Amino acid sequence: MSLRIGIDIGGTFTDITVADETTGDVQVYKSLSVPSDPLKGITNGIAVVCQEMGIDEDALISRCARIVHGNTIGTNAIIQRNGPVTGLLGTKGFRDVLEFMDGTKPDPFDLRMERPQPLVPRYLRLGIGGRIDYSGKEVDTLAEADILGAIELFKKENVESIAVAYLWSQVNPIHEQKTRELLGLHLPDVPVLLSSDVLPQLREWDRTSASVLCAYTYPAVAGYLDRFRKYLVEHGFKSEPLIIQCNGGSAPIEHILKIPSKSIGSGPAAAPAAAVQVASEFFSRDDINAISVDMGGTSFDVGLIRNGLPTFTRDLRIAGMPLGSLATDIISVGAGGGSIAFIDPGGALAVGPRSAGAEPGPACYGLGGVDPTVTDAFVVLGYVHPDTFLGGRFSLDHSKALQAIEKNIANPLGLSVIDAAAGIIRLANFKMVKAIESVSVERGVDPRGTILVAGGGAGGIVVGALAEEVGIDRAIIPRVAGGYSAYGMTVVDVTFDYTRTHAADSDKISLDEVNSLFSELETQALSDLNLSGISTEGVRFQWFYDAAYWGQAHELIVPLSKGRFSDINDLRSFFDAEHERIYTFKMPDDKVNFFHWRLNAIVESGIDVEETVALAQTDASEAMREQRAVYFGVETTKQNTAIYDGTKLLPGHIVKGPAVIEELTSGIVIAPGHRVMVNRTGYDYRLGKN
Incomplete structure (x- = not known):
């Protein structure tokens, strides 16, 4: 039996999924995260897996064909600002690019917005003589004396990592490459990251910022991943x-x-892969138009999927600093199970973004937390039972949840505990709905034409309310919702991405150069895959370009259906169509500016899903565990509700609301008038008469 393992470190839990490559069966396991040592959280989780499966670490890990991991090491280093002493070399006269940014503020109306503090102090940001112009021509020779002077300062200040970002290096990187050679001679143990490697595209602040982020996170990321790899090798893992x-x-x-x-920000990016895998039981891949939501312990993450592919953005930022890389367009809001409810200075109820995390956790965990959270509200309203949480492996304290909400929310607002808990949920749901609208309505997509794929331990609890609010009449909740992103990691494709800057206008562009450029990127991708030991059999390419109409300040990332063109009107038609989709209009007679050309090389890694064989008998009464009081709706009406054991529900069973389905690591709340049809890989949630 060949296995795959996906590992996702969250703010509260470390999720581990184990998938059988032959049968497609997947199991989810959870252990509390260890913020001080994430690898310890993984080894604790592996121990849980081994205990449940009745094998040791060597037997488990040696049977794995693939182990995929999402980590927050780089993100944590930036947020906590505990990275190494970092130096930056820039073109003389431009060492303050990090301070000036792009000359704008994310919110121009916020008079109190603080400017992001650079990760490199000014005295370690040094200007180096020499200049490349926009065409790639060397205007001034590189001033090696300036570099040698910088080296002496870096030695004195014990600089541990260096970023190099010169003007127009994305067109001609020769000065950056010479600089790296000199630094390597005098500082052989210090990593050097070049902007021409990190982000070979226009916009000086983005490129400099991305290079600094790489240099700042490299030591921590490299050290952690080296420990992770050694741990796997010690236990018999034979692949990379x-x-x-x-x-x-x-x-x-x-x-x-x-x-x-x-x-950085990689964990939530695996969720769309999980959504596509789950939805493929119901639709062909190219027909999947969905909104993926993942409600974990700390955040609520949302992503849009069009025609089986996630949407992308170049605007991903961390602590106000742009990464610049092409990233899955994920919106995250502080509305997870651990999000803390409180009374704001104006006397109103508020939820998040502060989270109880894993330490001390929600009040109901009984680990010392006293602040009321969304999870505490779930317990009070009957959505989560204290004795069946995580399959009974982790008991919750109902009384502590009551006390936290009563003391901090109900009494100050003059409400009953039930109404206060319901208010917490409604406010959290409101934040989630706004996030869903951000990736759909604000991107020119009507959410009513999509399905909702809900993951995370709490995604199934809120899915009915969210779908109803945005007008979606169908949702899918995977059986492995409790390890949604970790499951996505077991089925996510191997992806190598590339960017090349080649600025041209639609009335002057050479299609031969475009075709040659894409051909070169494809050749490079195949070579890199081979060098990494990854089979290129079945590899497929995704092509993109960044373009804008003449005079527009910002370009669109435009997906293409091919990488070879013989007609300029064919090439630009993709931009006209994308512009019309997002902004409702196009200008086919205006000139188009092309800037960057992108390629994704993808080796598909999904697991084939067996076709569901529905049972003739739809009655699910044999899976009913008990009946208990659960509160529904705006009026928080108490209803005697059927509680089902998810492990006993079989394909073909139908569960009608009001009901609650309890899986081992997640739950589903089915509102009155809604129903769920059980399938092999998940639950098909239908609203109303649909």
Whole structure:
């Protein structure tokens, strides 16, 4: 039996999924995260898996054909600002790019918005003589004396990592490459990250920021991944572990370390892969138009899927600093199970973004937490039973949940505990609905034409209310919802992505150059895959370009259906269509500016899903565990509700609301008037008469 393992470290739990490549069966396991040592959280989780499966670590890990991991090491280093002493070399006169940014503010109306503090102090940001112009021509020779002077300062200040970002290096990287050679001679143990490798595209602040983020996170990411790889090797893993990237694909460790910032924000990026895999039981891949939602312990993450593919953005930022890389377009809001409810200074109820996390956790965990959270509200309203949480492996304290909400919310607002708990849920749901609208309505997509795929331990609890609010009449909740992103990691495609800057206008562009450019990127991708030991059999390419109408300040990332063109009108038609889809109009007679050309090389890694064989008998009464009081609706009406054991529900069973389905690591609340049809890989949730 060949296995795959997906590992996702969250703010509250470390999720591990184990998938059988032959049968497609998947099991989800959880252990509390260990923020001080994430690898300890993984080994604790592996111990849980081994105990449940009745085998030891060697037997488990040696049977794995693939192990995929999403980590937050780089993200944590940036947020906590505990990274290494980092230096930056820039073109003379431009060392303050990090301070000036792009000359704008994310919110121009926020007069109190603080400017992001650079990760590199000004005295370690040094200007180097020499200049490349926009065409790639060397205007001034590189001032090696300036570099040698910088080296002496870096030695004195014990600089541990260096970023190099010169003007127009994305067109001609020769000065950056010479700089790296000199630094390597005098500082052989210090990693050097070049902007021409990290982000070879226009926009100086983005490129400099991405290079600094890479340099700042490299030591922590490299050290952690080295420990992770050694742990796997010690226990018999024979392949190279794969790491999730912000573009939603996975890649080997060596590929990640070339651009370590690609691992930032990578965990949520695996969720769309899980959504596509689950939805493929109901639709062909090209017909999947869905909104993926993942409600975990700390956040609520939302992504849009069109025609079986996630949407992408270049605007991903961490602590106000742009990564610049092509990333899965994920919106995250502080509305997870651990999000804390409180009374704001104006006397109103508020939820998040502060989270109880794993330490001390929600009040009902009984681990010292006293603040009321969304999970506490679930317990009070009867959505989660204290004795069946995580399959009974982790008992909750109902009385502590009551006390936390009563003391901190109900009494100050003059409400009953039930009404206060319901208010917490409604406010959290409101934040989630706004996030769903951000990736759909604000992107020119009507959510009513999509399905909702809900993951995370609490995704199934809120799915009915969210779908109803945005007008979606169908949702799918995977059986492995409790390990949604970790499951996505077991089926995520291996993805290598590439960018090339080639600025041209639609009235002057050479299609031969475009075709040659895409051909070169494809050749490079195939070579890199082979060097990484990844089979190129069945590899497929995705092509994109960044373009804008003449005079527009910002370009669109435009997906293409092919990488070879013989007609300029054919090439630009993709941009006109994408512009019309997003903004409702196009200008086919206006000139188009092309800037960047992108390629994704993808090796598909999904697991074939066996076709569901529905039972003749739809009655699910044999799976009913008990009946208990559960509160529904705006009026928080108490209803005697059937509680079902999800492990006993079989394909073909139908469960009508009001009801609650309790899975081992998640739950589903079915509102009155809604129903669920059970399938092999998940639950088909229908609203109303649908």
